[in-house]
Amino acid sequence: MTPRFAPGVRLQEDRARGRWIVMAPERMFVPDETALEVLRLVDGARDEAAIVDALAARFDAPREVIAADVRALLEDLVARGALMG
Amino acid sequence: MSLDPPLALLAELTHRCPLRCPYCSNPLALARASEELSTEEWARVFREAAALGCLQVHLSGGEPTARRDIVEITAAAHAAGLYTNLITAGVLLDAALLQRLVAAGLDHVQLSVQDATEEGAERIGGLKGAQPRKARAAALVRAAGLPLTLNAVVHRQNLHHLPELIALALDWGAARLEVAHVQYYGWALRNRAALLPTRAQLDAATRCVEAARAAHRGRLVIDYVVPDYHARRPKACMGGWGRRFLAVSPSGKVLPCHAAESLAGMEFPNIRETSLAAAWAESPAFTAFRGTGWMREPCRGCARAELDWGGCRCQAFALTGEAASTDPACALSPHHHLLAEALEAAGTEAFVWREHGAAT
Ligand code: SF4
Ligand code: SF4
Numbered sequence: 001m002t003p004r005f006a007p008g009v010r011l012q013e014d015r016a017r018g019r020w021i022v023m024a025p026e027r028m029f030v031p032d033e034t035a036l037e038v039l040r041l042v043d044g045a046r047d048e049a050a051i052v053d054a055l056a057a058r059f060d061a062p063r064e065v066i067a068a069d070v071r072a073l074l075e076d077l078v079a080r081g082a083l084m085g
Numbered sequence: 086m087s088l089d090p091p092l093a094l095l096a097e098l099t100h101r102c103p104l105r106c107p108y109c110s111n112p113l114a115l116a117r118a119s120e121e122l123s124t125e126e127w128a129r130v131f132r133e134a135a136a137l138g139c140l141q142v143h144l145s146g147g148e149p150t151a152r153r154d155i156v157e158i159t160a161a162a163h164a165a166g167l168y169t170n171l172i173t174a175g176v177l178l179d180a181a182l183l184q185r186l187v188a189a190g191l192d193h194v195q196l197s198v199q200d201a202t203e204e205g206a207e208r209i210g211g212l213k214g215a216q217p218r219k220a221r222a223a224a225l226v227r228a229a230g231l232p233l234t235l236n237a238v239v240h241r242q243n244l245h246h247l248p249e250l251i252a253l254a255l256d257w258g259a260a261r262l263e264v265a266h267v268q269y270y271g272w273a274l275r276n277r278a279a280l281l282p283t284r285a286q287l288d289a290a291t292r293c294v295e296a297a298r299a300a301h302r303g304r305l306v307i308d309y310v311v312p313d314y315h316a317r318r319p320k321a322c323m324g325g326w327g328r329r330f331l332a333v334s335p336s337g338k339v340l341p342c343h344a345a346e347s348l349a350g351m352e353f354p355n356i357r358e359t360s361l362a363a364a365w366a367e368s369p370a371f372t373a374f375r376g377t378g379w380m381r382e383p384c385r386g387c388a389r390a391e392l393d394w395g396g397c398r399c400q401a402f403a404l405t406g407e408a409a410s411t412d413p414a415c416a417l418s419p420h421h422h423l424l425a426e427a428l429e430a431a432g433t434e435a436f437v438w439r440e441h442g443a444a445t
Contacts, residue, residue, distance in 0.1 A: 006232075007230050007231060007232045008192055008193045008231060008232035010168070010192065012140065012166065012168060013166065014138075014140060015135070015136070015166070016090050016135075016136070016137065016138030017090070017138065021140065023140060023141065023168040023192070025170070025192075025193040025232045025234060025260070025261065026234065026261065026308075028140065028141075
């Protein structure tokens with residue numbers, strides 16, 4: 001899948017509180033560190049494999065482990081209405 | 086006590102509006118166009134709001150698109166890093182304007198609807214031909230790929246159309262419907278006898294919302310809160326005075342709540358004279374009812390003091406003449422009977438539209 005943000009949803013820096021947040025109409029949530037790494041790579045062009053590649057190049061972990069994490073995260077973010085696949 | 090930064094800014098860009106809703110939350114003394122902040126002044130407000138900790142701005146009014154610089158204003162809010170929500174009656178939106186707003190960074194649109202039928206909407210909003218223009222605005226928003234929230238203010242004269250309002254939200258492609266009961270200060274207080282719903286209307290509305298939520302799960306989210314006049318405990322108005330939100334009026338007054346100008350005698354800081362940060366942290370208007378230190382009996386020491394913060398200051402003032410009273414929506418308030426009496430006295434058809442000079 002090639003994830004992109006759902007309409008009206010975006011990742012936004014919360015400078016005053018030193019964190020990033022996912023802003024959606026009438027709600028917001030604070031992604032954990034792993035989710036934030038994935039969300040930063042969501043641009044509507046990169047597909048899931050490309051996201052896994054980008055993370056594998058940066059983090060010292062087996063590709064299968066990263067792929068499984070990314071899959072679970074993307075599914076969760078889609079279920080929460082933040083992303084569409 | 087450490088001071089939390091605000092989460093959202095309500096930017097009331099203008100009090101001008103082609104509609105004349107009898108419950109409009111604008112003050113009885115409407116600001117004139119000549120008093121309005123400039124584009125550059127708003128840009129400064131947005132930058133200061135973002136630096137202070139606001140994440141979101143509601144571009145509101147009056148009718149925000151009545152400002153000729155609404156695109157520049159939206160761009161400035163976006164450039165400041167704020168999530169931008171346009172709160173509009175929709176009658177001035179056309180395809181070209183919406184396209185420019187989207188290009189400027191608009192994130193979300195909240196469209197008001199006065200009734201489900203054309204006649205009802207015209208009677209309440211006071212503008213001929215409003216409903217088809219709103220329908221078109223909704224279609225444009227959807228076509229632009231923006232999420233749409235429909236905001237229906239409900240009261241005695243349109244609650245019987247709630248099922249049709251829900252159908253309209255589905256038909257117009259809204260992802261969210263806010264069913265908002267009128268709040269009684271300012272214009273709405275003036276028109277209270279025509280707007281207060283009966284208990285039977287309220288119970289029917291609650292059942293209707295519950296059924297619709299179940300029927301349209303996954304397609305339409307419905308926001309709905311029981312109105313104060315039929316409640317036994319008040320709402321945490323604005324999440325507490327000076328705790329989460331701030332508003333800036335068309336002429337630059339910094340307000341803890343959009344209705345705060347109804348508090349006669351209270352002086353508000355103006356962004357033409359001060360920074361938003363100073364207004365938030367130390368102005369007498371913001372510190373007056375922040376926290377719990379200002380509370381009297383029965384709020385003082387009450388277990389719910391930090392849950393509802395004593396309710397709404399504007400409602401307390403409107404009904405008791407004292408902003409520091411317990412909100413009469415609370416059954417523990419010695420003034421709670423005023424609500425039952427107002428309900429008892431309600432039941433007229435006639436109301437006045439909001440207009441310059443109509444309040445007197
Ligand atoms: S409540 Fe009605 S009159 Fe007031 S700003 Fe909104 S649309 Fe205009
Ligand atoms: S007494 Fe005051 S704090 Fe207690 S429930 Fe009523 S309004 Fe809230």
